[in-house]
Amino acid sequence: MSNPLISARGLTKKFGDFTAVNGIDFDVFKGDSFGFLGPNGAGKSTAMRIIGATSQRTSGSVSILGKDPEINGPQIRAHLGVVPQQDNLDMQLSVVENLYIYGRYFGLPRKFVKNKIEELLTFAQLEEKRDTKVEALSGGMKRRLTIARALVSEPEILILDEPTTGLDPQARHILWDRLFRLKEQGVTLLITTHFMDEAEQLCDRLIVMDKGSIMAEGSPASLIKDYSTKEVLELRFGSDRNQSMADSLRSMCDRTEELPDRFLMYTDDGEALLEKIYAADFHPKTSLVRRSSLEDVFLRLTGRTLIE
Amino acid sequence: MFIPMAVAIADARAGKRGERVYSGRVPQLLERGFIAFKSSTYMIVLSGFLEPVLYLLSFGYGIGKLLPIISVDGENIKYVAFIAPALLATSAMNGAIYDSTMNVFFKLNHDRIYHGMLATSMGPLDVALGEIGWALIRGFAYACAFMAVMAPLGLIISPWGLLAIPAAVLIAFGFASCGMAVTSYMKSFQQLELVNIFLLPMFLFSGSFYPLSVFPQWLQFIINLFPLSHAIHLVRGLCLGHIDFALLGHAFYFVVMIIIGLIFTTKRLNALFMK
Amino acid sequence: MSLTNIRQGSLALVNVARVQSRGALYVAQSRIRQMMKWIWIILGIAVANPVLYLVSVGVGLGGLIDKSVGPAGVDGVKYLTFLAPALLAQAAIQGTIDETVFPTLEGFKWFKTFFSMNATPLSGKQISYGVFLAAIFRATYTVLLYFGVMWAFGALESVHAWLAIPTAIFAGASFGALMQALAAKLEDENIFFTVLGRFVMMPLFMFSGTFFPLTSMPSFLQWIGWISPLWHSTELGRHLTYGHPLSTTMIWVHFIFLSVMLVGGLYFSARIFTKRLAK
Numbered sequence: 001m002s003n004p005l006i007s008a009r010g011l012t013k014k015f016g017d018f019t020a021v022n023g024i025d026f027d028v029f030k031g032d033s034f035g036f037l038g039p040n041g042a043g044k045s046t047a048m049r050i051i052g053a054t055s056q057r058t059s060g061s062v063s064i065l066g067k068d069p070e071i072n073g074p075q076i077r078a079h080l081g082v083v084p085q086q087d088n089l090d091m092q093l094s095v096v097e098n099l100y101i102y103g104r105y106f107g108l109p110r111k112f113v114k115n116k117i118e119e120l121l122t123f124a125q126l127e128e129k130r131d132t133k134v135e136a137l138s139g140g141m142k143r144r145l146t147i148a149r150a151l152v153s154e155p156e157i158l159i160l161d162e163p164t165t166g167l168d169p170q171a172r173h174i175l176w177d178r179l180f181r182l183k184e185q186g187v188t189l190l191i192t193t194h195f196m197d198e199a200e201q202l203c204d205r206l207i208v209m210d211k212g213s214i215m216a217e218g219s220p221a222s223l224i225k226d227y228s229t230k231e232v233l234e235l236r237f238g239s240d241r242n243q244s245m246a247d248s249l250r251s252m253c254d255r256t257e258e259l260p261d262r263f264l265m266y267t268d269d270g271e272a273l274l275e276k277i278y279a280a281d282f283h284p285k286t287s288l289v290r291r292s293s294l295e296d297v298f299l300r301l302t303g304r305t306l307i308e
Numbered sequence: 309m310f311i312p313m314a315v316a317i318a319d320a321r322a323g324k325r326g327e328r329v330y331s332g333r334v335p336q337l338l339e340r341g342f343i344a345f346k347s348s349t350y351m352i353v354l355s356g357f358l359e360p361v362l363y364l365l366s367f368g369y370g371i372g373k374l375l376p377i378i379s380v381d382g383e384n385i386k387y388v389a390f391i392a393p394a395l396l397a398t399s400a401m402n403g404a405i406y407d408s409t410m411n412v413f414f415k416l417n418h419d420r421i422y423h424g425m426l427a428t429s430m431g432p433l434d435v436a437l438g439e440i441g442w443a444l445i446r447g448f449a450y451a452c453a454f455m456a457v458m459a460p461l462g463l464i465i466s467p468w469g470l471l472a473i474p475a476a477v478l479i480a481f482g483f484a485s486c487g488m489a490v491t492s493y494m495k496s497f498q499q500l501e502l503v504n505i506f507l508l509p510m511f512l513f514s515g516s517f518y519p520l521s522v523f524p525q526w527l528q529f530i531i532n533l534f535p536l537s538h539a540i541h542l543v544r545g546l547c548l549g550h551i552d553f554a555l556l557g558h559a560f561y562f563v564v565m566i567i568i569g570l571i572f573t574t575k576r577l578n579a580l581f582m583k
Numbered sequence: 584m585s586l587t588n589i590r591q592g593s594l595a596l597v598n599v600a601r602v603q604s605r606g607a608l609y610v611a612q613s614r615i616r617q618m619m620k621w622i623w624i625i626l627g628i629a630v631a632n633p634v635l636y637l638v639s640v641g642v643g644l645g646g647l648i649d650k651s652v653g654p655a656g657v658d659g660v661k662y663l664t665f666l667a668p669a670l671l672a673q674a675a676i677q678g679t680i681d682e683t684v685f686p687t688l689e690g691f692k693w694f695k696t697f698f699s700m701n702a703t704p705l706s707g708k709q710i711s712y713g714v715f716l717a718a719i720f721r722a723t724y725t726v727l728l729y730f731g732v733m734w735a736f737g738a739l740e741s742v743h744a745w746l747a748i749p750t751a752i753f754a755g756a757s758f759g760a761l762m763q764a765l766a767a768k769l770e771d772e773n774i775f776f777t778v779l780g781r782f783v784m785m786p787l788f789m790f791s792g793t794f795f796p797l798t799s800m801p802s803f804l805q806w807i808g809w810i811s812p813l814w815h816s817t818e819l820g821r822h823l824t825y826g827h828p829l830s831t832t833m834i835w836v837h838f839i840f841l842s843v844m845l846v847g848g849l850y851f852s853a854r855i856f857t858k859r860l861a862k
Contacts, residue, residue, distance in 0.1 A: 052427060054426060054427060054581055072322070073328055073431075074318050074321065074322075074327060074328065074331055074429040074430070074431065075315070075318045075319055075322055075429070077318070077427060077428060077429045078312070078314040078315045078317065078318035078319075078428075078429040079312070079314075079315055080427075082427040084420075084423060084424075084427070086420060088419065088420035088421060088423045088424040089419075089424070090340070090344075090419070090421050090424070091419045091421075092344040092347070092348070093340075093343060093344060093347075094347070097343050100343075101336070101339065101340045101343060102424070102428065104333075104336040104339060104340075105333060105336055105425055105428040105429075105430050106314040106317065106318075106428050106429055107314070107317040107318070107331065107332075107333060107336070107429065108313055108314060108317070109313075112313060133347075149424075153312060153313075153314035153428075154312040154313070154314065155312065155314070156312070349774045349777075351774050351777065351778060351782075352774055352777045355777050355778070355781035355782060356781075358781060358782075359781055359785065362785055362786060362789050362790075363789065365789075365804075366789035366790055366794065367789075367794065369799075369800070369801075370794060370795035370799055370800060371644070371648070371794060371795055373795060373799040374648045374651060374652055374657060374662075374795055374799070375644075375647055375648050375651045375652075376651070377651075378647065505628070505631075508632075508635060509631075509635050512635050512636065512638075512639035512640070513635075513639055513643075517639075517640065517643070517644050518643055518644050518647050522643050522646055522647065523643070
């Protein structure tokens with residue numbers, strides 16, 4: 001295997017007494033689509049900002065394309081396209097003007113940027129909005145523009161912090177499609193998310209983070225295989241009965257989880273388990289058999305859900 | 309291996325002095341200012357120019373009826389010629405303060421534009437100089453426009469008066485760099501209002517409308533600690549042709565303000581974005 | 584997790600008739616509660632403002648003017664005495680405008696609180712009147728404080744001077760009502776504040792005979808005073824605080840001007856509120 005594009009060892013970041021990132025190690029290789037999955041406050045964004053050379057680590061080492069972000073900040077940032085969690089488009093400017101001036105911030109020549117803009121507008125499906133003020137765009141359009149803007153310098157690495165938070169399902173799918181195309185072109189993607197479906201869709205490899213530490217690492221499929229069963233049975237008995245039912249059902253499978261509103265049973269054959277439960281004269285108000293997801297992996301690792 | 313142009317440009321600057329805070333992109337930031345200005349509301353642009361003119365008409369001619377002549381350093385001059393330079397100095401201050409407080413606060417905390425800028429290969433000093441540079445261009449334009457009103461009214465008594473334009477830019481520079489430094493520490497709009505609470509008494513007591521000599525010595529001393537009275541002395545001295553070494557002292561006050569403001573702004577932006 | 588009880592039902596709990604008769608007061612109460620969060624700052628500014636202006640312009644500039652005009656005085660009195668009633672009316676106007684324009688934009692646009700108020704039995708008219716009443720409350724204590732400062736500066740010469748308090752509030756109410764109607768109509772407030780501040784408030788403050796008699800302006804600029812509630816109120820205030828000569832006709836003219844503005848402002852404000860909430 002070739003040298004990693006990004007490599008971190010013992011990466012730690014403290015804000016006063018609070019440890020946001022606690023000694024994490026990871027390697028990202030060229031062409032990877034690498035995810036950081038974890039709930040809000042897990043330390044994902046902090047790690048991203050250190051990689052983006054806009055935050056200084058407390059200890060540990062980071063190398064991006066063989067350089068240290070603390071010493072070669074401007075040079076590293078020239079390699080990166082950054083899509084922050086909160087859009088920070090220039091509200092006083094139009095779509096085209098945003099792309100143009102952002103390219104200029106990298107010191108790129110006018111002519112280069114002007115040619116690039118047409119390509120980016122097509123990519124972001126914003127050709128018809130080219131002269132619209134950014135303020136008037138929908139959430140999904142703003143997000144696509146932010147991604148297009150990050151691509152103006154033709155970066156090898158694209159950093160996306162919670163790319164689809166706050167978007168409706170349709171806008172998310174459009175965005176995912178655009179990110180797939182970038183991946184196909186060999187752009188290395190770094191994605192943080194607290195949506196397990198997003199991580200499953202976009203990432204080849206991911207690390208699960210909680211409270212600043214890495215809980216597990218691997219591909220979505222291997223994580224599910226290692227930390228969960230094939231299927232999950234979800235049962236609801238009504239808010240005052242979930243607890244007592246859980247006590248009597250726990251022995252019927254290897255692992256269970258109690259959530260405030262429902263009861264989860266982990267098994268390789270959900271339908272068979274459900275039949276067994278009915279046969280034993282239990283009558284849940286609702287029942288659902290589904291495949292295991294990264295959500296279950298996270299629950300297994302931390303005892304908590306991703307979205308709280 | 310293919311090297312993206314942005315990387316080549318950044319690599320070419322490697323090893324230069326201050327490369328971590330400054331990338332020589334001030335022209336690009338001025339370009340941004342110009343693009344934003346093109347689509348801004350001209351009414352607002354016009355109003356910034358109108359304010360001192362309204363004061364000039366109202367106080368100059370209204371109060372001028374009650375107080376036609378005022379004596380400065382033993383010389384009698386028309387009241388309107390006395391206040392006009394002060395209004396030029398004050399409007400240079402107001403414009404710079406507005407650009408560097410309200411505008412900067414919005415870009416910093418609301419639109420988060422600087423976050424986007426600093427994710428590129430630029431540094432915080434680029435951003436600070438770019439913002440302040442734009443404020444100066446505006447200040448220069450307003451100063452020229454106001455001089456264009458003053459001149460035909462016969463309010464610029466001495467040829468030295470032409471120097472009032474660069475003086476106004478110097479004043480704007482001082483206020484803008486300190487204004488931006490102060491704003492970078494502000495956490496809410498309410499805190500920003502404090503700036504205005506500070507500005508009103510400074511405006512009322514810095515000798516715009518009458519010589520400071522009406523006040524007791526101790527009050528004059530306090531007033532002279534604040535920048536606006538130095539601004540007014542400087543511009544008034546030039547417009548009335550009262551040239552002496554004290555003018556250099558007033559100008560020096562603003563040079564110090566500029567340096568202190570820039571140091572704190574860069575430090576603070578570095579701390580805010582590179583923490 | 585505790586659950587909320589929905590046993591009684593809203594029909595038993597909410598007295599609709601009561602809300603219909605006192606709704607505006609409820610709205611005003613909630614506005615005043617908002618105001619109370621900043622009360623010390625508002626009060627501080629309400630005192631500091633007149634003191635600073637009266638010392639700087641009234642005493643500082645006034646001293647030079649009094650010397651220049653000699654015993655004839657400005658309008659027959661000291662400059663400070665001449666200036667003070669105008670600043671009193673200006674303070675009332677500024678106070679009411681702050682309390683009508685900002686809450687109205689907040690309610691319709693920034694936080695959309697009016698829409699949630701309107702989802703209760705409160706009507707658009709009541710919301711509009713409530714906001715207005717709270718603004719009058721602010722104007723009242725601002726003016727009272729200002730008046731106290733004027734007294735301390737010895738700027739009151741007539742025994743009827745206290746009557747300048749209601750006339751100043753009257754000016755604030757008239758202008759505030761009109762501005763509230765205007766603010767309620769706004770869809771895009773971006774340039775509104777600049778226009779309001781620099782093209783309306785500033786010129787009115789400068790050209791309404793505030794700092795010098797309106798008659799010393801060239802006649803082509805005097806019309807600004809005639810349409811300015813500040814001038815009308817200042818004339819009444821000067822008459823009351825030091826006996827500025829005013830014919831009975833003119834007293835009526837000032838009163839009628841301010842009354843028409845007040846009634847018109849309130850009428851349009853209520854109408855626009857109702858319409859916009861129903862949109």
